[in-house]
Amino acid sequence: MATYHVKLLKKETIANDTMAFHWEKPKGFEFKAGQHCEMTLANSEVTKEEKKRVFSMAYAPFEKDVVTATRMSDSTFKELLKDFPEGAEVKFSEPSGDFTLHNADTTPAVFIIGGIGITPVRSIIAQATYDKMPHKITLMYSNNTPEDVAFMTDLKGFAERNSNFSFVPVMTETQAGEWNGETGFIDANMLKRHVPDISAPIYYLSGPAGMVQDMRKMLTEAGANEANIRTEEFSGYE
Ligand SMILES: Cc1cc2nc3c(=O)[nH]c(=O)nc-3n(C[C@H](O)[C@H](O)[C@H](O)COP(=O)(O)OP(=O)(O)OC[C@H]3O[C@@H](n4cnc5c(N)ncnc54)[C@H](O)[C@@H]3O)c2cc1C
Numbered sequence: 001m002a003t004y005h006v007k008l009l010k011k012e013t014i015a016n017d018t019m020a021f022h023w024e025k026p027k028g029f030e031f032k033a034g035q036h037c038e039m040t041l042a043n044s045e046v047t048k049e050e051k052k053r054v055f056s057m058a059y060a061p062f063e064k065d066v067v068t069a070t071r072m073s074d075s076t077f078k079e080l081l082k083d084f085p086e087g088a089e090v091k092f093s094e095p096s097g098d099f100t101l102h103n104a105d106t107t108p109a110v111f112i113i114g115g116i117g118i119t120p121v122r123s124i125i126a127q128a129t130y131d132k133m134p135h136k137i138t139l140m141y142s143n144n145t146p147e148d149v150a151f152m153t154d155l156k157g158f159a160e161r162n163s164n165f166s167f168v169p170v171m172t173e174t175q176a177g178e179w180n181g182e183t184g185f186i187d188a189n190m191l192k193r194h195v196p197d198i199s200a201p202i203y204y205l206s207g208p209a210g211m212v213q214d215m216r217k218m219l220t221e222a223g224a225n226e227a228n229i230r231t232e233e234f235s236g237y238e
């Protein structure tokens with residue numbers, strides 16, 4: 001398995017406690033939208049467990065930089081990453097994973113995503129928009145408040161450019177009057193407002209394991225076919 005040495009170009013805060021890291025794309029680094037890598041820091045003074053984490057690529061293959069994004073925490077890994085100097089290198093494993101858009105372009109795709117689970121999905125929707133893919137795509141993206149939403153501007157931009165894509169941001173901790181859109185937890189009634197035939201789409205769930213499990217249960221109870229649910233569970237989040 002190849003490993004790649006990748007150089008940090010820049011880092012930025014993109015939402016509450018959330019940072020994006022832009023890496024120089026190394027020669028020969030190829031991936032499909034939706035895939036992930038294991039990142040290893042070079043520090044010799046921390047344990048093997050503390051210096052490795054898995055991250056999805058948040059930018060699409062056609063975009064220039066490789067970008068990862070994460071909710072920050074006080075773990076040793078995240079503390080080191082937060083202070084990581086621009087120009088320094090980490091190691092990336094060979095990209096892998098099958099959380100990628102299905103081929104059958106007459107079958108709609110519905111993404112139900114929590115928080116930082118957006119990373120592989122931003123990549124998939126950016127690439128589908130760029131390639132003018134005919135898939136009908138709906139993204140229901142749940143966060144506590146608008147300040148927690150990662151990639152809001154990008155997602156709105158994809159919806160403006162791609163008439164097949166509808167973006168439904170959902171806030172769980174704002175009141176109806178404070179947010180001009182969906183509020184509260186995603187349930188069958190909310191789903192039905194945006195997905196006319198619940199049995200038709202392939203569903204993609206990504207985010208904290210608890211949310212992924214709750215959404216799988218909600219979908220099957222609402223009439224989705226279990227075989228049409230694909231998931232990416234992010235370890236390390238409640
Ligand atoms: C397929 C996949 C894609 C992911 N994509 C993203 C993403 O795009 N953005 C994002 O923020 N998070 C992503 N994650 C989760 C990410 O890998 C971290 O687990 C998460 O960010 C929490 O890390 P932490 O250091 O804050 O938490 P911690 O509390 O330190 O980590 C939680 C626990 O998991 C263990 N752990 C986590 N990763 C590893 C590892 N690689 N090796 C050994 N032990 C480990 C830690 O030791 C700890 O016990 C992804 C996970 C998976 C499986």
